[in-house]
Amino acid sequence: MDKLKMQSKNFVVQNIARLAELFPSCVTEKKNDKGDLEYAIDFDTLRQEFSDTIVEGQQERYSLNWPGKREALVTANTPISKTLRPCRDESVDFDTTKNIFIEGDNLDALKLLQETYLDKIKMIYIDPPYNTGNDFIYNDNFTVDKGEYDEASGQRDEEGGRLVANPDSNGRYHSDWLSMVYPRLKLARNLLRDDGVIFISIDDNEQSNLKKLCDEIFGEANFVAQISVQLNPRGRNLDKFIAKTHETVLVFVKDYMNEDSIFGMQKEGRMVKEYNKTDDIGQHRLTGLRNRNQAFNPKTRPKLYYPLYIEQLTGHVSLEESDIFVDEIWPDTPDGVKTCWTWGKEKVVKENHLLIAEKTGDGWRVYRKDYLLDEDGKTATTLVKSLWLDKKINNDYGRKIIKELLGSAVMSFPKSVDLIKKLIQIGAREEDLVLDFFTGSGTTSHATMQLNAEDGGSRKCISVQLPEETDETSEAFNAGYKNIAEISKERIRRAGKKIKEDNIDKEGIENLDTGFRVFKIDSSNMVDVTLSPDEAHPDMFEEQVGNIKTDRSSEDLLFQILLDWGVDLSMPINREEIDGKEVFFVDGNALAACFDKDINEDFVKKLAEKQPLRVVFRDDGFTSDAVKINVEQIFKLKSPATDIKVI
Known part of the structure; x- marks a missing residue:
């Protein structure tokens, strides 16, 4: 039986494999730090593949560059040993909902979602920090030793801080912001379907840089438009020369030739x-x-x-x-x-x-x-214009909704539900999956539920939010919210409840999915057995009683396995008892998992009779080595198609 690797994908290995398919002559071997051979790219040969003349030395080319770009790319490619731990107490309808809420660093989240949601997301909307000088940005410039780097994926400073201010007096003002957003967008692109689309809200501070960055990541040919959205009709009084009334929504698709990337708006009025x-x-x-x-x-x-x-x-x-x-x-x-x-x-x-x-x-x-009506009997659509002036999409409506739901204006500039709802209408069909990895106040999840209530859709939403602490002088802190993730979750809870109340007479409203499964990013469930010489001591093997951390539950282990195996995190899960052992069945018999100890052959035979497609046990869960060896033989007889793993 093979062991699950329980670590996010190694993107360097994956990228080398992709290049090897196109340019096998460019793949060579080298020794790593441990002296083991591994594949590598001969970049001189690779450069020559892209030229019909002899390449000598580095050539000038048009590109967006900044100090720290290479480090940002390394950050995107670095695998992590982390996991998502389910949190039932903070969830709504945990067992039945298809919506996901992840609390933690969105860079970690995007890495953890690579296996499960590769090419699965129809639409992404993000509203990243605008780099106004007062905003906080994710601090991915790390200064930790190699051991700490390996353990924490290179995402912490020594104090564990994640956010830093980025005043315009900083010489790395634009560079820091670009280094933050670059790896996240690279990882996000992997998740988009071929007909996928990404919408990014941004203001003038980084709009030009973001456009060039997205040209590089998504391809200049896949640029669609920049939508001007009037968020403040009165204009900002503090602006110099011109009172700005709008922000920009940058639109890129995965494949410009795919006709299903963006849909028109239904005609009305x-x-x-x-x-x-x-x-x-x-x-x-x-x-x-x-x-x-x-x-x-x-x-x-x-x-x-x-x-x-x-x-x-x-x-x-x-x-x-x-x-x-x-x-x-x-x-x-x-x-x-x-x-x-x-x-x-x-x-x-x-x-x-x-x-x-x-x-x-x-x-x-x-x-x-x-x-007026198309072949399906639906109102015909019209191309979306690039100038949006509707009053319901401005910031006043965003603040009004937050205040109505939470009792106070706990967020300064929340996006309007109508703005995000309009983006979803042109970016996602009724059963599609939407992702927002800068969730903020939770507007995208709210808009998804609202639109589903209006058109009978069953769109699903994945939300990711860092538990960024609220300022002690803020309305949010005074209202009892210690971090932004708490605001997000509570807003989604109350929004779902209100949507059902407002539509109580609508047929089928009881089936509307207003729940969400909460997960929190944490260290791996597996014990780190890689110790430096100064950490080793004579009693360490006696203290080490297993490879799974003692504070982790069976459900913690289950979801790390789902991530590792690339199984949808919203799949239905049933628990059954077989011979006194707890067994999880995911999506019927797609996966069976038992993390109890003292597993014997009788139990294995009964489980094999259910013929799961995949099965997982604890490596140290069997009564003897003989039982462990016989597991494969038992399944080969009773369920030969089952894939067997241990952790």
């Missing part, structure tokens, strides 16, 4: 009133087929300049002239300026039923029918 015509298919409006932009003309778009022929009695349109289709029309303006059609000939043939011509004083005009 005045846009619906424009659909004032009806035929056998339904309510529609007429939109001119001629392109009104004179930059598009026979010279620039020759394939879109051709004649159409009209049937006088019905207004039907054809590409071919005949005894019925006699009136010829070209895409010219009434004063004779040549433009072009918006459709090519193939589309005219394929969707001819959508075309209609109407007589005007100066001839014919050709229109296409634009129906």
Whole structure:
């Protein structure tokens, strides 16, 4: 039986393997610090692979660079020996909910989620620190010795502090911020599906740097837009020269060619009133087929300049002239300026039923029918504009909702639920998974539940928040909230309850998922057996009674295994008793786990009869070595497809 590694993925090894597939000649071997051989990249050879001339020395190229960028990349690639410990007492509907709340450093969280949620997230929204000089940023510049680094993943200073102020007097003002956000975005990209999208709120301080950084991480070709969101209609009085009223939402997709990355908004209000015509298919409006932009003309778009022929009695349109289709029309303006059609000939043939011509004083005009309802009976959508001015998306509404839910304005600038809800509407379908790893006050989770209540969706949300301490002079501290994570969790609890109360008469509202499983990032459940010479002593082996820490529960072990095996953390879990032993069954028989001791062959036989796909035991849980050896034989007879592991 193999042992589970119980450690986050080694991204360096993974990246070398990917390069080896493309450029096998660039992979070599080297000795590591222990003298063992390991794979490495020959960067001189790799550079040559990307050039059709001889490469001599370092070449200049366009890129975003800053002091500490290499260290930030190392930070992203460094594996950690940490885990997520479930916290039932702080959760809501722990056994049934599909939502996740992780308390801890989001860099650790993103590393821990790599196996389980690789290519699984449809939409990410984050509202990172804006680097205004007063904000705190994650301090990933570590000054610890190698032992401490290995144990804590290089994320702590000697005092264990995680946040530092970043005043603009700091010579590393932009560098510190970029070094903080770079590894997090690199890891986040891995989690996005091929049709995934990321929205990032930012202000002017780092907007230009963030755009360049995302160009590098997500690819410049995958940039979609910068949405200007009016959050303060009055403008900031303290600004110099110009009172700023807006912030930016930066939009990137995983793959720009994927049509399902971003969806349009359903039409409503005045846009619906424009659909004032009806035929056998339904309510529609007429939109001119001629392109009104004179930059598009026979010279620039020759394939879109051709004649159409009209049937006088019905207004039907054809590409071919005949005894019925006699009136010829070209895409010219009434004063004779040549433009072009918006459709090519193939589309005219394929969707001819959508075309209609109407007589005007100066001839014919050709229109296409634009129906209000799509083929599924849903209201048609329209492209989202890049300027958002709706009053409900500004900060006043964000503060109002927080105050109504929690009794006081415990957060200074919480985002509006309507803002995040609008982003989710264009970024995630009804059953998709949303991630926010700078959760703050919990607006994204709130917006996800609210939208599900409105459209009957079952979107799921993963929230990550550092337990950043509140200032002792703040409203949050005076209201009893010692850290931001406490605010997040309480806001989500109360928001879920209120949403159900507000929709009590709505059919199926009782099935709305307003719960969340709380996990807290902690050190590994496994005892660290790598000791330096000065830490060793004669009695150490007598003190060491097992490889699992004594303060860890069976449920702690279970979720570390789910992480290690890449199993969804929201999967249903059932407990059963077999021969007096506690057994966890995850997602039916997808995984069975027993961490009790004194496991004998009778128990193993009964468990094997349930034919789980995977099974996990404690390495020291068997009554004898003989039983441990026979486990594989027993499963081979009764459940040959079962994958067996020990911890």
